[in-house]
Amino acid sequence: MATTNPEPARRGADDPDRRLRVVVLHGPNLNLLGQREPGIYGAETLDQINQRITALGRQLDPPVTVHTFQSNHEGEIVDAIQQFGGASDGIIINPAAFTHYSIAVRDALAAVAKPTVEVHLSNVHAREEFRHVSVTASVVTGQVVGLGSVGYELALRFLAGHLTPRDDA
Numbered sequence: 001m002a003t004t005n006p007e008p009a010r011r012g013a014d015d016p017d018r019r020l021r022v023v024v025l026h027g028p029n030l031n032l033l034g035q036r037e038p039g040i041y042g043a044e045t046l047d048q049i050n051q052r053i054t055a056l057g058r059q060l061d062p063p064v065t066v067h068t069f070q071s072n073h074e075g076e077i078v079d080a081i082q083q084f085g086g087a088s089d090g091i092i093i094n095p096a097a098f099t100h101y102s103i104a105v106r107d108a109l110a111a112v113a114k115p116t117v118e119v120h121l122s123n124v125h126a127r128e129e130f131r132h133v134s135v136t137a138s139v140v141t142g143q144v145v146g147l148g149s150v151g152y153e154l155a156l157r158f159l160a161g162h163l164t165p166r167d168d169a
Ligand code: DQA
Pocket: 028, 029, 030, 094, 095, 096, 097, 098, 099, 119, 120, 121, 122, 123, 124, 131
């Protein structure tokens, strides 16, 4: 089942502070963080990670409104890239297993063409060979790999420093 936080993804043109908007998308099985192979993925839950990056967004200059979304379903990730990604200034995505084979996720990222950081908690290059391939890598701005949940924070700090708010929202 898809989960989403209540932070609005859209910013109206009348919004006086013209905050940046970043959507953070988490792919399959990341809802199990905290209990799922903690030796690889860490002890933190997805909720804890989402809360931390949402709070970080508020502290950044310019402030960033962070919208988070997780789904185990490929089509829902594609929809979220189109809908939330399209309405955001930038995207942070951990496509999880979809990284390694989902042309649909890759094509959605290419279609919305937003500055995008791909995050992996684990060092995928030090793991099974099938994890060495990322079909999304060629359509994102860059990757943060193997630094645990800090990777999301680094991605958000990068985007905050490189984005300008859209005028047409
Ligand atoms: C992952 C790595 C993927 O290979 C794996 O399928 C995941 C998580 C990571 O964050 O390290 O589910 O994206």
